[in-house]
Amino acid sequence: MSLAENFEKIQQQIRAACDRRERGPDSITLLAVTKSQPPEVVRAAAECGQILFGENKVQEAKAKIPLSPGRLRWHFIGHLQSNKCRDAVELFEMIQSVDSLSLAQEISSRAGQAAKTMPILLEVNVAGEASKFGYPPEKLLAELETINQLPRIEIHGLMAVPPWSDDPEGSRPHFRRLCELKTQCEQKLGAPLPHLSMGMSGDFEVAIEEGATLVRIGSALFGPRPTAGLRPSAD
Numbered sequence: 001m002s003l004a005e006n007f008e009k010i011q012q013q014i015r016a017a018c019d020r021r022e023r024g025p026d027s028i029t030l031l032a033v034t035k036s037q038p039p040e041v042v043r044a045a046a047e048c049g050q051i052l053f054g055e056n057k058v059q060e061a062k063a064k065i066p067l068s069p070g071r072l073r074w075h076f077i078g079h080l081q082s083n084k085c086r087d088a089v090e091l092f093e094m095i096q097s098v099d100s101l102s103l104a105q106e107i108s109s110r111a112g113q114a115a116k117t118m119p120i121l122l123e124v125n126v127a128g129e130a131s132k133f134g135y136p137p138e139k140l141l142a143e144l145e146t147i148n149q150l151p152r153i154e155i156h157g158l159m160a161v162p163p164w165s166d167d168p169e170g171s172r173p174h175f176r177r178l179c180e181l182k183t184q185c186e187q188k189l190g191a192p193l194p195h196l197s198m199g200m201s202g203d204f205e206v207a208i209e210e211g212a213t214l215v216r217i218g219s220a221l222f223g224p225r226p227t228a229g230l231r232p233s234a235d
């Protein structure tokens with residue numbers, strides 16, 4: 001299938017999942033994940049009308065974004081090290097993967113230097129996996145108000161990557177948990193949080209049924225990522 005056909009198929013699946021929950025399809029934003037894909041892939045997706053892209057390594061994005069059409073918008077979805085915050089604030093319109101107070105503080109400070117305010121999502125380790133980044137839910141609730149008081153960031157919602165499963169239904173309880181946690185965060189903050197970033201190629205339809213507003217899709221659009229040997233080096 002061509003890339004345009006892949007986009008059309010994903011959009012149809014998004015619409016069908018929205019219909020099952022009587023949600024409007026405009027309530028879902030599709031983030032095209034181009035990590036480890038070359039700039040030509042970004043340009044081809046832009047020609048299909050895609051505007052919003054996700055990358056998980058600052059170095060890779062720093063090389064790729066200048067080679068991409070200037071009208072595109074970028075979200076950061078990987079683990080962010082504090083020494084990369086300055087570049088991240090410059091390159092991205094949202095950082096979806098904030099998982100500690102110290103990182104939020106650094107982003108706020110770098111955003112201040114750049115005379116910006118940075119929209120962020122807080123990443124949650126929904127299943128308490130030792131191998132994964134993300135806030136444990138209790139810690140998130142404990143630090144939420146402190147993060148919310150930082151001058152140069154705006155909390156827009158939560159993000160999670162549930163444990164890998166070859167059955168999309170395996171992700172459902174984790175998506176449900178993240179949605180409940182968003183409600184708890186909204187109660188603490190006394191304000192609505194617009195975004196729930198959950199769902200990837202294998203489970204985005206279930207994520208939409210459970211309240212996702214942002215789905216992050218890579219391989220279902222672009223096929224398997226180029227193998228490790230061809231990837232730019234890690235950050």
Ligand SMILES: *Cc1c(COP(=O)(O)O)cnc(C)c1O
Binds near residue numbers: 033201202217218
């Ligand atoms: C790679 C990645 C995705 C996209 O994964 P696919 O399974 O290729 O759709 C989504 N979110 C994050 C955080 C990722 O690292």
